[in-house]
Amino acid sequence: MDGRAWGLLCALSLMWGTAFYFTTVQLQALPPLTIVMLRVGLAATALLGWMGAAGLKFPNMTNWPIFLGLGLLNNVLPFALLAFAQQSISSSLAGILTATTPLWGVLIAHFFTDDERATPSKIAAVLLGAAGVAAMAGNDAASGLSVDLLAQCACLGASLSYASAAVLSRRYLKGDPSPLAVSTAQFCVAAVIMVPVALWIDRPWTLPMPGPTVWTATAGAVLISTVFAYLVYFKLIARVGASTALLVTFTVPAVAMLLGIVFLGETLLPAHILGMALIALGLAAIDGRFLRIVMSTGGVR
Template sequence: MGEGAVNRVMGPLEWGFLAGLSVLWGGSFFFVGVAVGDLPPFTIVFLRVALAAAVLHLAIRALGVALPRGRQVWTAFFGMGLLNNLIPFCLLVWGQTQIASGLASILNATTPLFGVLVAHLLTEDERMTGGKLAGVALGLAGVVTMIGPDALDGLGGGVWAQLACLGAALSYACAGIFGRRFRRMGVAPMATATGQVTASTILLAPLALWIDRPWTLAMPGWEVWAAMAGLAVFSTALAYIVYFRLLASAGATNVVLVTFLVPVSAILLGVAFLGERLEPSHLVGMGAIGLGLMAIDGRAFAVLRRRRTAGAGSARSLQ
């Protein structure tokens, strides 16, 4: 699946996009947590993509961005919508009805591990290395440390919900590989985001109507509608514009690293706006995540290896 080589080492712009994406997606767990008490899973997911699609269609019309019409690109939009929206959104939302959000976010943070494995199997330019595996392990350990080992207490129960969250992580990883084709097709990130959520809306509409029967539900309060608006506009529409921009330039392995940064963003936002405390475990976890990202990026360790090799060479020449 060689849909065009990408930059395997991210620059400052890509790291900025990754941090921004983590903030946008970090809010999704909060928004879902508010909505899940009043709305069933398929209705939440359908409203999320339908509202996001409406926002993006208005945006591309205002900006004069053309949406492709060919059968090949729309087949790809539906494939991306299935892997990146329908499957993982439904699995995660359903999983959060059975297990704590902290455990769900830890299981979701296995996405980079699946991403490294899937990219190694299906691409030629994003191969697995020891540094990547070590970085993924460090990052995952950092997420567990930040959220707290107590979140792992739920591993003994809710097995199907946990498998659902792991299935969502695998689906996200596969979507990262599948989505590389849009760069080769020459589809702009905003058009890709619009096409994907539009296809997802079409796929999800019959499921939400058949399973949830939303016309039988009580009208939610304004808090739920506010959460759905935030989920659609920020955590979906804007997030996917950033996602596809980053995927086109940095590749699938790098873009899924965002799941390590989502807990970091959530905690820092809580400290900044909700008066929460920054605990020592948070700092330790952030440090582990930082080391993991450095190991996956590889440049810092490559510089250290070159300096060590140069130092050893100089020492031998003096003997």
């Protein structure tokens, strides 16, 4: 992790962290399914142009069941669940709960891969993460089923979906030529799914025309949090590897929280801060990578 790699990681944190802010702004005028339709549809168009400019070929669609799975698990389901959740909970809390994705990945990889079994440290990580979620959702769960509790469960469902997509891509897409091509294919499949669904359910042409702020947020979600974020992510993986690139999980919630507090007037309860701390400890415990990097950066041996 040299200076350039840290710079890429910080840029990626900002790009993915702003997605929660952009969604909150879009929800002022657009329903969740329309937001997802715009994001995947416009991202697919941009990525197709990007792939064409790079001279890459579209993946062989004989693997369409896999791309269907990736489009659903990596785009349609998590985007829709998070947009639904942010109708009733803050972007800060949504960002914190989504940080549980690697913890779900530990459990899924243990049961569906042969070379990523859960170790004692990974089990401890999952338990810490579960404690963090319990700390944040405890009051809502104690008072019975509520809109806020459903929203928090939706965020966890989005995290589970992201983790499932990661395991699916690892198992079945090892031979594809380019992560960019695979991403473009999955966004195209996601767009094919979401466009008719959103048009049928939301009937967006009947809605009032959104103002410039909402359109700016939509452009930001598509270009910054999706298209450009993928470019940075691919560069980071090429430079330091996929597992180290996942350090971004530590910083995305902080970006979402900062933007929510500064620009949206959100506040965090003590339970949310405690939960975020426990989830961060769980992420750090997965393999100790973050602690080793911090100690190395500080000159500790």
